[in-house]
Amino acid sequence: MTTSINDIIRFSWTALVGYPTRTLLMLTAMAIGVAAVIMLTALGEGARRYVSNEFTSLGTNLVIVFPGYSETSGLNPIALVGTTPRDLTLDDAQVLTRNTNVRRIAPINIGSVKASFQGRSREVPVIGSNHELLEIRHWELAQGSFLPAADLDRATPVCVIGSNIRDELFDTQAAVGQWLRLGDRRFRVIGVMASEGRSIGVDVQDTIMIPVASAQQLFNTPSLFRILVEAKTRSAIEPVKLAIIEQLKERHQGKRDVTVVTQDAVLATFDRILGALTYAIGGIAAISLAVAGILIMNVMLVAVSQRTAEIGLLKALGAPQRLIIRLILSEAIMLSAFGAIIGLLLGELGCLAIRQAFPDLPAYAPLWAVLTAIAVSLLAGFVFSLLPARQAARLDPVLALTGK
């Protein structure tokens, strides 16, 4: 007959309750470790999801073309800021619409000009594009209409303004139908953006959109900043990307001088970086669990030396070595388990607090982090109490009974 698990747990429980200071100390260490893992990974994961959401809001099945090309593939700083030997033009953009896999395209030109209306004025970022931009970016209008569907090279003097611009320039007046001045030209306001719709870096509410040809005149440049291309389906993204490269190469005397990135590639890159970051901070937090484990070892060693007489007694009463080991281990594992549960609650509360404080950040701890934190704390409790348990089991009962 061997001592039942129930009895072992009950006996360990009396030991935990009997030494409250020691128990609280170890519970705190374990709880802090587990809570740290949960909160830090939640932050990392939240950041990853936040960026991922932002990218999705850019549009779906998106392929982005920008001028300039360097031999290294993928997204790199040179491709983003590098100079270009040849401009992307409206004709280039026009050609891309011939591909049957392309649903719509939006050429983009960006500049900054002074916008004024009846004595009020401010410097405004201006986006030159076409009517397709609204669909591609999933934006919505509050009032009026978006840029007219017309040939790309037609410079109509109309504009769509963000809601902030409307508030600042028009105050309480109706904006639609009014003429405002951008640089040295006049544009009629035909629409106002809805207050949703924002994307990385640019708040749509602070911009003015005009037809791309108008923007080229306004900024006095024939070149485009970007061309956004929306493929018809997700599987069409890669063929579209290759076709764009070929089409533009043909037009540019056989020289590949554009960079084409898919939204997926950009997203995947950020995903990888932030994913790695989450693992890294999770790992750092796990070190605190190991520290808690070492604390458990120390405190259990002290506990064993404090309770030598008790262990000697158990031996005298007929407890074999393996039972002594089990008693000490179960005590440590119970401590770890309770610590992990408290840490779990604290960590989830912490995540809740983070989400309350930063509603944009979806700070939810990933399941793997929660499970790992619990597993590591139990494992640490087990591994680090092996030594104290063996030490207790090997005590000489005669010496132990005299408390030596």
Next chain:
Amino acid sequence: MVPVPLLTTNMIELSMIELSLIELKNIHRNFLVGEQTVHALDDINLSIQAGEYISIMGPSGSGKSTLLNLIGLLDSATKGTYLLNQQDVTALPDGQQAAKRSKTIGFVFQAFHLIPRLTAAENIALPLILAGTEPDQRQPLVNKAVMDMGLSDRAHHTPDQLSGGQRQRVAIARATIMQPNILLADEPTGNLDQKSGQDVINILEQLNRQGITVIIVTHDANIGQRATRQIQMVDGRIESDQQCSQISSR
């Protein structure tokens, strides 16, 4: 290969000790204290029959506690043979040794050694728990032991709420709950006043009358002289071993 003549002598010896509960043969126990070897037990030969009431007396350091611990399997001999119930237990593995302690031996200590965070009843139940007895079988045994020791109103008190005499009675209840053949008491009255000490000795003698072999190590000549067999130890040797009739009136 064991030669045949040797076998026969062994068999003769075996038949001679058949009735012995405890048989110690040429037992030595040496301790290393620094560089020096101390002979705590020096060639002890002792045969104890079931049901005996034995006192072991002697000055401090004469080896009486070591002898008791060795009989109780808490310590093992450096040299010699220990037969318990005709079984050689000199070098038993830990698990079997623990089982023997659990089933055949009960200890009573000078310092009581009760676990402070457990109640009297829980302390008494401890050997049953360690032996794996089911809870529903434990409870009647513990209840009976509590009654027998006159601790009914104290069963749910922790040791610090009990008097010295009550604590030692809890310890005796714990030592006998597994119904062992042998009860070993190391200075059981050492921490008690005269009256409580007398109570404890009365209980031990009563247990002896029920058939349990009782061995008491003591300094106190008054207690030692009550035993039917009195062993005097000096310097790790048995100096005298006398059978006496009990002087106590019952």
